[in-house]
Amino acid sequence: MKTIPISKPMPILIACLIAVLACFSMTPPTAYGESTGEALTIGVPTNRIPMFYEDPKTGEVKGIGVDLMRAAAEEAGYAVSFKIVNEKTLKQALDNKQYDVVMPFGSALRSASGKQSIVSDNLMQTPFTLVTEENHGNGLPPINKLRIGMLQSLGAVSETVLQLYPGVKITLYKDMLESMQALRSGEVDALLHNSYVWSYILQKPAYSDLTVQSDAVFSMDFRAGALDTPDGRKIIERLNRGISKLSEDRRHEIISSYTSRQMYEYDFSDYIHRYGSICLLCTVIIVVLAAAFWVFHKKSDSID
Known part of the structure; x- marks a missing residue:
């Protein structure tokens, strides 16, 4: 059987073709879904x-x-x-x-x-909900007559609230601490923020008496x-x-x-607020025991 001789340039040509194809396969696509940097x-x-x-x-x-x-x-x-x-x-x-x-x-x-x-x-979608003190939740006036506190950083959201509920009075505060003080003092009836943020903030023991109103005020894109x-x-x-x-x-x-995870980390004031009564009780017990030991020791010395 005759064999067809392969000329010397053929292997070189094949090798070059393979190299070109390899270069194309290694080139990253620039379509969406791939980072172009x-x-x-x-x-x-x-x-x-x-x-x-x-x-x-x-x-x-x-x-x-x-x-x-x-x-x-x-x-x-x-x-x-x-x-x-x-x-x-x-x-x-x-x-x-x-x-x-x-x-x-x-x-x-x-x-x-x-x-x-x-x-x-x-x-x-982010639902925005109201938070009130426990004893005020059931007696709130209609939303369009509420005095609501919000953070200054939510200024754009406050404009949406004013459009949805004409008549509502909104006061903006620089931070959460200031807004909480306004709620405690009765300066506002409720505070407004998105429910995801409330799920974090209300893990603070000092806010355990606050209540999230079950019905969302509105949802925002x-x-x-x-x-x-x-x-x-x-x-x-x-x-x-x-x-x-x-x-x-x-x-x-x-x-x-x-x-789905616990993100809030206690600071010293949180531990004091949550375990303060237990710490106080333990301190009282230690003081009483120390005093009893001291009295007993004094009596023993007087007998001797």
Whole structure:
């Protein structure tokens, strides 16, 4: 049987073809869902555990909102980083060019300077609920006649509340401690925040007498926002592609990873508040025993 001789250039040609194919197979795709390394800076607040907070050990920004947006941004091909907003409100943060995107927003609104914004598709629904003192929960007036306390960082949310419930009086406070003092003093009838944040805050022993009202006041979308510019629209459109790839199971898994575990860490005042009566009782017992021993010892000395 005759064999067909293979010319010497053929093995070289085959080897070159294999090398070219290997190069193509190693080239990373640039379609959405694969990180292109393009940086995206997202401004977020950090006073909303477990939605957004700064890890005291590492300084890293974490939370439900961080993980949801990171997953969506990575699906969109971004290398995302989160930066703490220094502004008092998110409307002011929209005007800061340090951030490509700011979150969270329930809907598009104008920035502090009056510029129109654009928001992404919704990542999740966040129910906002009222918290009252136990003895006041049943006697609350209608919502549109309530005096409600909120944090200054929720200024944008307060505008939505005013639109939904004309007549409600809202007072903004700089932090949770100040708002709690207002509730205790009767300055406001109730405090308003999202239910995920309440699930964390009310783990503090000093707040054990506060009650979350069972019916949600309203639910708000959880979106990212940017100024309505060509660049802003481009970013939001790209993020929307990433958001659309997040399944409901994936979103639920991220939310549950925070809500299903104990996140609140006791400080010294918490231990005193929770175990103070036990510590006082133990101290009294020790003092009584010490006094009894001292009396017994004195009597023994006098007999001798």
